Amino acid sequence: MITISDIEASAKRAQGVVRRTPLLSSPFLDEIAGREVYLKAEVLQHTGSFKFRGGWSALTALTDDQRARGVIAYSSGNHAQGVARAAQILGVPATILMPDNAPALKIANTRAMGAEVVLYDRAGGEDRGAIGAALSEERGLTLVKPYDDPNVMAGQGTCGLEIAEQAAEAGMTEGTVLTCCGGGGLTSGIATALEAKAPGLTVRPVEPEGFDDAARSLVAGEILSNEGPEVGLCDAVLTPAPGALTFPLMQRLCGPGIVVTDAQVKAAMRLAAIRLKLVVEPGGAVALAAALFHGDALAPGPVTATLSGGNVDPALFAQILAEPAAG
Amino acid sequence: MITISDIEASAKRAQGVVRRTPLLSSPFLDEIAGREVYLKAEVLQHTGSFKFRGGWSALTALTDDQRARGVIAYSSGNHAQGVARAAQILGVPATILMPDNAPALKIANTRAMGAEVVLYDRAGGEDRGAIGAALSEERGLTLVKPYDDPNVMAGQGTCGLEIAEQAAEAGMTEGTVLTCCGGGGLTSGIATALEAKAPGLTVRPVEPEGFDDAARSLVAGEILSNEGPEVGLCDAVLTPAPGALTFPLMQRLCGPGIVVTDAQVKAAMRLAAIRLKLVVEPGGAVALAAALFHGDALAPGPVTATLSGGNVDPALFAQILAEPAAG
Numbered sequence: 001m002i003t004i005s006d007i008e009a010s011a012k013r014a015q016g017v018v019r020r021t022p023l024l025s026s027p028f029l030d031e032i033a034g035r036e037v038y039l040k041a042e043v044l045q046h047t048g049s050f051k052f053r054g055g056w057s058a059l060t061a062l063t064d065d066q067r068a069r070g071v072i073a074y075s076s077g078n079h080a081q082g083v084a085r086a087a088q089i090l091g092v093p094a095t096i097l098m099p100d101n102a103p104a105l106k107i108a109n110t111r112a113m114g115a116e117v118v119l120y121d122r123a124g125g126e127d128r129g130a131i132g133a134a135l136s137e138e139r140g141l142t143l144v145k146p147y148d149d150p151n152v153m154a155g156q157g158t159c160g161l162e163i164a165e166q167a168a169e170a171g172m173t174e175g176t177v178l179t180c181c182g183g184g185g186l187t188s189g190i191a192t193a194l195e196a197k198a199p200g201l202t203v204r205p206v207e208p209e210g211f212d213d214a215a216r217s218l219v220a221g222e223i224l225s226n227e228g229p230e231v232g233l234c235d236a237v238l239t240p241a242p243g244a245l246t247f248p249l250m251q252r253l254c255g256p257g258i259v260v261t262d263a264q265v266k267a268a269m270r271l272a273a274i275r276l277k278l279v280v281e282p283g284g285a286v287a288l289a290a291a292l293f294h295g296d297a298l299a300p301g302p303v304t305a306t307l308s309g310g311n312v313d314p315a316l317f318a319q320i321l322a323e324p325a326a327g
Numbered sequence: 328m329i330t331i332s333d334i335e336a337s338a339k340r341a342q343g344v345v346r347r348t349p350l351l352s353s354p355f356l357d358e359i360a361g362r363e364v365y366l367k368a369e370v371l372q373h374t375g376s377f378k379f380r381g382g383w384s385a386l387t388a389l390t391d392d393q394r395a396r397g398v399i400a401y402s403s404g405n406h407a408q409g410v411a412r413a414a415q416i417l418g419v420p421a422t423i424l425m426p427d428n429a430p431a432l433k434i435a436n437t438r439a440m441g442a443e444v445v446l447y448d449r450a451g452g453e454d455r456g457a458i459g460a461a462l463s464e465e466r467g468l469t470l471v472k473p474y475d476d477p478n479v480m481a482g483q484g485t486c487g488l489e490i491a492e493q494a495a496e497a498g499m500t501e502g503t504v505l506t507c508c509g510g511g512g513l514t515s516g517i518a519t520a521l522e523a524k525a526p527g528l529t530v531r532p533v534e535p536e537g538f539d540d541a542a543r544s545l546v547a548g549e550i551l552s553n554e555g556p557e558v559g560l561c562d563a564v565l566t567p568a569p570g571a572l573t574f575p576l577m578q579r580l581c582g583p584g585i586v587v588t589d590a591q592v593k594a595a596m597r598l599a600a601i602r603l604k605l606v607v608e609p610g611g612a613v614a615l616a617a618a619l620f621h622g623d624a625l626a627p628g629p630v631t632a633t634l635s636g637g638n639v640d641p642a643l644f645a646q647i648l649a650e651p652a653a654g
Contacts, residue, residue, distance in 0.1 A: 019349070024371060027440075043604040044349065109355075113354075277371060277605055277607075277637030279601075279606060310604035314600065314601055315648075315649060317600070317648060318645040318646070318649040321641050321642075321648070322641070322646075
């Protein structure tokens with residue numbers, strides 16, 4: 001569990017390194033949604049996703065001895081890059097465990113940032129947790145988990161501090177904040193920041209159809225998992241279940257989850273490109289899809305959506321962009 | 328001619344409306360260029376290009392009587408949108424004269440912003456100046472020229488004020504600033520701002536091959552024109568010649584022009600999408616192309632390039648993104 005103090009301490013360590021990403025808008029998107037829509041452009045964060053916040057937060061919290069031995073992380077790609085880049089800047093050796101079906105761009109970027117990449121068979125069901133634990137014991141590495149880690153959660157929470165400030169600048173005291181939700185690191189971090197700094201803003205996690213573990217868990221009041229392998233369009237948010245640390249915060253602070261279709265995600269990606277000039281990956285567009293196409297499920301008032309990441313393979317992005325516009 | 332006072336007055340009128348766009352970077356781009364590269368992300372400005380700065384600047388300088396009668400502008404698209412959106416916000420009637428071969432997205436956007444769009448035959452050589460003058464006389468409209476207008480130039484200069492501030496924040500006191508150059512409004516505005524606020528930064532205008540009127544004019548010491556019709560990949564910067572007001576400033580303040588190929592522009596667009604998560608239109612990518620592929624022509628030290636606009640038709644963007652990477 002984390003508190004606002006953890007997030008504020010993380011924000012202090014982030015000063016001068018982590019980017020304060022802009023809160024953008026477009027009258028064209030407002031018209032589609034029938035309300036004011038603001039976008040937190042985390043695609044502009046270092047490494048192209050909010051995950052750099054958590055990586056930097058975790059690595060700057062290590063002891064000198066831990067830094068010298070190095071870190072290990074497992075990730076479908078964005079956490080990998082966030083940790084790898086933070087490690088590169090800080091001179092910490094990084095080993096990254098990635099699924100062999102992760103987008104090629106994410107694997108290549110992680111390697112280019114100086115990390116050693118170890119691939120595992122995600123579709124075949126290899127247990128990345130076990131592989132990671134074995135590697136970290138063997139090499140004396142500190143494991144940086146993708147979401148269920150207090151320092152990582154505090155780092156993602158710095159995005160929430162910025163949303164609170166930017167909402168105040170925009171005169172927004174009430175409204176909904178939609179987050180792209182995988183394991184709940186960003187969602188719980190933002191919710192914790194907003195509880196303290198902008199209590200009139202309610203966080204609602206958004207997930208793709210078929211991977212709605214957070215939405216179902218919130219309804220059930222206990223952690224439920226997705227069935228089947230973690231393969232789908234929205235690779236960044238296909239985690240099997242909310243985390244043991246993130247879920248209690250989500251349960252206490254968030255409204256009900258929202259589920260979007262792949263077609264809505266693609267339409268949101270097209271609109272982000274045309275109206276905001278931003279490249280957003282599928283998993284990073286689920287919150288915008290909810291803002292644009294699920295207004296009925298939202299309380300009245302303005303909505304802020306995270307654009308969590310932009311690391312989409314160019315060929316896939318081009319293909320989605322060229323499809324006939326559905327929204 | 329304008330001075331720093333005009334730009335500072337324009338910046339005051341812009342407060343709370345015009346966006347302070349971020350200065351971005353990527354280690355991947357630094358590696359290609361072999362130096363530090365910073366990008367001024369004007370694609371994130373309202374209407375997707377820096378032209379909103381000039382439009383807002385010009386319209387807020389009008390008398391109440393002029394506002395009530397309305398404005399007219401002629402533009403291949405970005406100035407059209409900048410003026411149309413400023414007019415929409417201020418409640419000023421706007422008539423926009425656009426070439427019939429302008430990108431469909433730019434024409435549609437301008438109409439959606441409430442402006443009356445009048446199309447003319449650019450490829451066939453119809454004189455937009457004459458058409459605009461006739462319309463403005465007939466309706467009592469104030470003509471807002473795309474670059475050769477002191478208030479427009481001062482508005483574009485606010486981009487230079489921000490570059491000066493952001494360069495100082497990044498510890499940059501010397502270096503090169505590459506601008507996407509059409510008629511020279513942005514180039515002369517930025518150069519005037521930097522002369523006063525960051526004199527160690529030298530502006531170099533960048534143009535596409537075949538439309539290098541500014542580069543040739545700077546060499547000749549007099550205004551020279553491009554031959555033939557204004558048709559090409561980089562539609563935003565295909566103006567026939569530097570302006571009577573912009574050229575003397577460019578002559579006094581800018582280094583030599585740089586010319587880039589269409590292939591380099593496309594490579595820059597792909598890299599902006601992959602490394603910066605930004606959608607940049609061809610004309611808005613010429614300065615980045617120079618930063619990445621014309622390092623030999625630049626003085627040592629960091630380079631800042633404007634990403635001037637992002638209003639590219641999605642189908643063309645998808646096609647360029649899907650082409651085999653050349654750089």
